[in-house]
Amino acid sequence: MSYHYPEVASTAIHILIEADSEKLLAIAISVAPQVGDSLGQAIARFLKQQPRDFTQANRLLNLIPQSSVVLAQAAVLLTQQALRGLPADPSDFQKSNERARLLNKLSNRLSDVGSRSAALSAIKEAVRIRRALAEQAPEEFEPDLAKSLNNLSNCLSAMGSRSAALSAIKEAVRIRRALAERAPEEFEPDLAKSLNNLSNQLSDVGDSAAALDAIEEAVRMYRPLAVRSSDTFEPDLAMSLNNLSNRLSDVGDSAAALAAIEEAVKIYQRLAERSPAAILILKHLYCSQSV
Numbered sequence: 001m002s003y004h005y006p007e008v009a010s011t012a013i014h015i016l017i018e019a020d021s022e023k024l025l026a027i028a029i030s031v032a033p034q035v036g037d038s039l040g041q042a043i044a045r046f047l048k049q050q051p052r053d054f055t056q057a058n059r060l061l062n063l064i065p066q067s068s069v070v071l072a073q074a075a076v077l078l079t080q081q082a083l084r085g086l087p088a089d090p091s092d093f094q095k096s097n098e099r100a101r102l103l104n105k106l107s108n109r110l111s112d113v114g115s116r117s118a119a120l121s122a123i124k125e126a127v128r129i130r131r132a133l134a135e136q137a138p139e140e141f142e143p144d145l146a147k148s149l150n151n152l153s154n155c156l157s158a159m160g161s162r163s164a165a166l167s168a169i170k171e172a173v174r175i176r177r178a179l180a181e182r183a184p185e186e187f188e189p190d191l192a193k194s195l196n197n198l199s200n201q202l203s204d205v206g207d208s209a210a211a212l213d214a215i216e217e218a219v220r221m222y223r224p225l226a227v228r229s230s231d232t233f234e235p236d237l238a239m240s241l242n243n244l245s246n247r248l249s250d251v252g253d254s255a256a257a258l259a260a261i262e263e264a265v266k267i268y269q270r271l272a273e274r275s276p277a278a279i280l281i282l283k284h285l286y287c288s289q290s291v
Contacts, residue, residue, distance in 0.1 A: 022056060029063045032070050040070035047077040054085030061105070072112045079106040093133055097144060100129040104148050107155060120155045127152050127168075143187070146175040150194050153201060166201040173198050189233070192221035196240055199247060212247040219244050231274075238267040 025046070032039045052060060057078045064071045064078070083102050089095045103126035110119035126148045133141040149172035156165035172194045179187040195218035202211035222237040241264035248257035 022059075026060060026063060029060060029071065029074070032074075033065070033068060035070075037070055040072075040074060043071070044073040044077060047074055047081070051081045052078060052085075054082050057082035057085065066108075067112065069112075072109065075109045076106070076113055076115075079109055090132075093137065093141075096129055097133055097141065100126040100133070100144065100148065103129070104151060107151060111155065111158065116155070116158050120152075120159055123148060123152045123155050142175050143179060143190070146172045146179070146190065146194070149175070150197060153197060157201060157204065162201065162204045166198075166205055169194060169198045169201050188221055189225060189236075192218045192225070192236070192240070195221070196236075196243060199243060203247065203250065208247065208250045212244075212251055215240060215244045215247050234267050234271060238264045238271070241267070 025043070028039060028043055032043060061075065061078045061082065064075045068075065079102055083099065083106065086095065086099055086102065088099065103122045107119045107123035107126065110116075110122060127145070130141055130145040130148050134145045149168050153165045153169035153172065156162075156168060173191070176187055176191040176194050180191045195214045199211045199215035199218065202208075202214060218240045219237070222233055222240050225233040226237040241260045245257045245260035245264065248254075248260060
């Protein structure tokens with residue numbers, strides 16, 4: 001019923017969740033991606049009228065996919081409600097890190113709904129908290145600081161602050177490189193991700209040679225990772241090869257750029273055989289890439 005009659009399902013479920021049943025609200029969130037925007041908007045309206053406490057909000061947030069258009073506004077509201085329900089206690093490292101985690105998540109969710117300025121404010125606060133934590137206990141909190149710096153770079157770039165975005169991602173790479181030297185299996189995937197972002201930021205400021213160096217290093221890291229765990233890392237390898245193709249094109253190496261994008265397309269073709277969702281990415285590569 002929910003798939004074929006989205007408006008009827010949305011109205012019915014909205015009436016039910018107004019009874020303030022956590023179970024029914026969880027069910028509504030679970031089916032919203034199939035039902036569509038009408039139910040997503042109904043859930044957001046309900047959450048505005050009936051805010052959740054910290055525990056409830058966190059539980060419901062875990063039901064929402066990392067990227068969901070239908071539930072984007074609901075995700076923002078739940079993250080804000082979780083933050084409001086979390087007592088601020090700078091002396092409690094774990095509570096402070098949880099606040100930073102939620103701010104990091106809030107920044108991503110605000111970006112999803114186009115609130116770039118608010119997203120930047122949230123991630124700046126997350127970085128401030130995690131930097132203070134990392135100064136006190138670097139081994140425990142430096143990985144989280146690097147994650148927030150990576151996201152800060154993306155937010156700054158989206159706002160057009162290219163120099164600041166480059167500084168943030170360079171710091172993230174420095175931290176993750178040191179972590180990967182101590183524990184490569186645990187941290188090399190994160191380093192490769194940040195190198196990919198570093199390449200993009202270097203390209204944005206016109207440093208084509210350094211951008212090429214960064215993406216070549218990312219590709220070198222992803223190759224053995226994709227061999228060990230193809231389902232996990234082949235998409236990352238393909239995306240890095242796509243970026244490598246762009247960077248090679250930037251420096252005028254059309255033949256190598258073509259070889260890189262052809263390898264990326266072959267990977268996406270394999271992925272598409274296992275997962276139809278990969279076809280959308282494959283179409284994007286075919287339509288947007290010019291070498």
